[in-house]
Amino acid sequence: MRILVQKFGGTSVATPETRDRVVHHIKQALAEEYRLVIVVSAMGRKGAPYATDTLLSLVRDQGAGLPPRELDLLLSCGELISAATLSGLLHQQGIESVVLTGGQAGIITNNQFTNAQIIKVNPERIIRELEENKVVIVTGFQGQTPDGEVTTLGRGGSDTSATALGVALQAKYVDIFTDVEGVMTADPRIVEDATPLGYVTYYEMCNLAFQGAKVVHPRAVEIAMQTNVPIRVRSTMSDHPGTLVTNIVETNQLAGEVQDRLITGITQMPYVTQVKIAISHDEFDLHLKVFQAMADHAISVDFISVNPSEIAYTVKDEQAEQAKAILSELGIEPELHHHCAKVSTVGAGIAGIPGVMAKIVEALTEEDIQILQSADSHTTIWVLVRGEDMIKAVRALHRKFNLHRLNYT
Numbered sequence: 001m002r003i004l005v006q007k008f009g010g011t012s013v014a015t016p017e018t019r020d021r022v023v024h025h026i027k028q029a030l031a032e033e034y035r036l037v038i039v040v041s042a043m044g045r046k047g048a049p050y051a052t053d054t055l056l057s058l059v060r061d062q063g064a065g066l067p068p069r070e071l072d073l074l075l076s077c078g079e080l081i082s083a084a085t086l087s088g089l090l091h092q093q094g095i096e097s098v099v100l101t102g103g104q105a106g107i108i109t110n111n112q113f114t115n116a117q118i119i120k121v122n123p124e125r126i127i128r129e130l131e132e133n134k135v136v137i138v139t140g141f142q143g144q145t146p147d148g149e150v151t152t153l154g155r156g157g158s159d160t161s162a163t164a165l166g167v168a169l170q171a172k173y174v175d176i177f178t179d180v181e182g183v184m185t186a187d188p189r190i191v192e193d194a195t196p197l198g199y200v201t202y203y204e205m206c207n208l209a210f211q212g213a214k215v216v217h218p219r220a221v222e223i224a225m226q227t228n229v230p231i232r233v234r235s236t237m238s239d240h241p242g243t244l245v246t247n248i249v250e251t252n253q254l255a256g257e258v259q260d261r262l263i264t265g266i267t268q269m270p271y272v273t274q275v276k277i278a279i280s281h282d283e284f285d286l287h288l289k290v291f292q293a294m295a296d297h298a299i300s301v302d303f304i305s306v307n308p309s310e311i312a313y314t315v316k317d318e319q320a321e322q323a324k325a326i327l328s329e330l331g332i333e334p335e336l337h338h339h340c341a342k343v344s345t346v347g348a349g350i351a352g353i354p355g356v357m358a359k360i361v362e363a364l365t366e367e368d369i370q371i372l373q374s375a376d377s378h379t380t381i382w383v384l385v386r387g388e389d390m391i392k393a394v395r396a397l398h399r400k401f402n403l404h405r406l407n408y409t
Contacts, residue, residue: 001130004034005174007041007140007162010051012177012236013082014044021236023089025177026135028239030095035130037169038097039140039162040086042078050078052141068113072142072152075114076101079139079158087137097135100125102161103144105136106168109151116143116151118160118223121168138165156217163224163231174224174231175242176216181235182243183208183215185265185403190394193404197264199244204264204348205231207380211344212267221245262356263347263401266394270387272302273320274337274372277311277327286332287311293326303342303384305373312373314342314384337372341390344382345397351378363400369393 006029008022029036046053055074059066066074083099090097106122129136140158143151153160159176166174183205184194200208202225209218215233224231224245234242279286290311294301299322303314315323320336327334350356357374360381364371369392373384385393398404 001035001127002033003037003130003169003171004029005037005039005162005166005169005171006177007039007158007175008086008177008236009158009179010041010044010048011179013040013086014048018236019086019089022086022177023093025175025236026090026095027093030135034172035133036135037126037130037165037171038086038135038137039158039165040079040082040137041140041158043082043085050081052078069149072113072150075152076139076142076150079141083137083139090135090137095135096133097137098129099137099139100129101139101144101150102142103148103150105138105165107143107161107164109143109145109153111145111149111151113149113151115154116145118143118153118164119146121164123165123168126165126169156219159217159220160223163220163229166229166231167223167227170227171229174229176220176231176233177236178215178233179236180215181238181240182233183213183245183265186394186398187213187268190268190391191266191398191404194398195403197243199246200264201348202245202247203379204346205245207344207346207377208265208267211342211346211380211382212269213265216245261347262349262353263345263403265346265403266397266401267344267346268390268394269342269344270390271317272314272340272342272384273317273323274303274312274314274340274384275320275323275327276335276337277332278335279309279311281308289330290327290332293330294323297322297326299323299326303373303375303382305375314340314373337386339387340372340384341387341393342382342384343390343393343397344380345401346380348379350376350381357381359400360397363396364393367392367396369396 042052044051087097087099108119109116126136140161183197186194188194205221206218231245232242299319301313305312369389371383375382
């Protein structure tokens with residue numbers, strides 16, 4: 001079977017207008033003779049009556065907690081409402097469909113409630129329904145343990161559901177529908193002339209997603225990358241083909257030629273605090289004490305730099321004072337720089353190319369932006385700047401690498 005997985009996020013199913021567009025895309029794919037698996041998120045965002053964050057606030061606002069198992073039962077309700085509503089709309093159009101929970105769709109997870117990991121996907125039920133020419137609607141964000149307990153997959157869970165099903169079904173594509181026309185060279189809310197990308201590689205997409213681009217969850221991209229199932233990031237409100245996420249070999253074949261680009265995009269991650277700790281010459285075990293203490297208190301550290309005289313890393317702003325208190329208990333007095341931002345320059349062409357860091361420094365120096373810390377990998381160069389300089393830094397780097405002038409489609 002020629003299978004297409006379509007995932008519609010919360011904004012795509014939030015209103016009658018957007019739900020009509022969802023039906024439009026489904027009808028269009030059926031006209032192209034695809035067998036369809038539709039993955040839906042809960043309707044809307046926080047404040048909308050059935051959004052996941054709204055359901056979560058029902059518990060938190062009362063000052064009472066729920067055990068993780070029962071919390072997953074509550075959080076799984078939003079997707080069920082979306083799925084049943086969409087099934088009703090398809091029925092009105094004469095399109096036969098069936099709604100399956102994540103567990104019924106064969107998504108088997110471990111028992112780490114509220115942030116479960118997928119163990120395997122058994123798509124036999126889906127295949128049977130597709131063979132009967134039904135559109136299969138699957139509740140995203142959720143699965144089931146081997147002994148039948150309902151679990152949720154954590155942030156980005158519906159994206160993860162979609163790509164996991166796409167891999168298991170050997171889908172032609174996994175289409176991620178959202179409220180933007182694909183992946184952009186920068187956040188269009190910051191850079192007015194940000195350019196849509198016709199394609200990105202899996203590695204570039206993972207780096208863009210990890211560093212702040214919220215179009216596709218990186219966990220979902222990593223799953224698709226395992227078996228090279230292409231992802232298309234598309235707009236619910238448009239018929240534009242969007243951005244193709246695939247491996248570089250397939251990209252070159254589809255493009256008909258090799259397109260050698262240096263930089264793919266600029267992303268940003270605000271609201272982080274830099275923690276700096278001076279090291280004396282005889283404190284060889286200080287590194288272990290610091291990072292073990294952070295781990296013991298479930299504080300995630302990022303942007304790590306270690307040398308014989310200093311340790312530097314970042315934590316989220318809201319965890320900064322806790323991190324400082326923990327270090328103080330160890331007799332360590334850190335230097336904290338609050339309200340910073342991590343700005344990332346991402347591109348598969350960076351590796352081995354001289355002059356990229358020089359251009360980054362030049363762009364920021366021209367705008368009087370101080371670099372507090374930097375690091376690099378084979379596809380990304382990160383700089384830490386003050387929060388008030390973040391927007392200016394993103395715009396400067398986008399302009400310096402001429403991302404507004406190049407044709408990426």
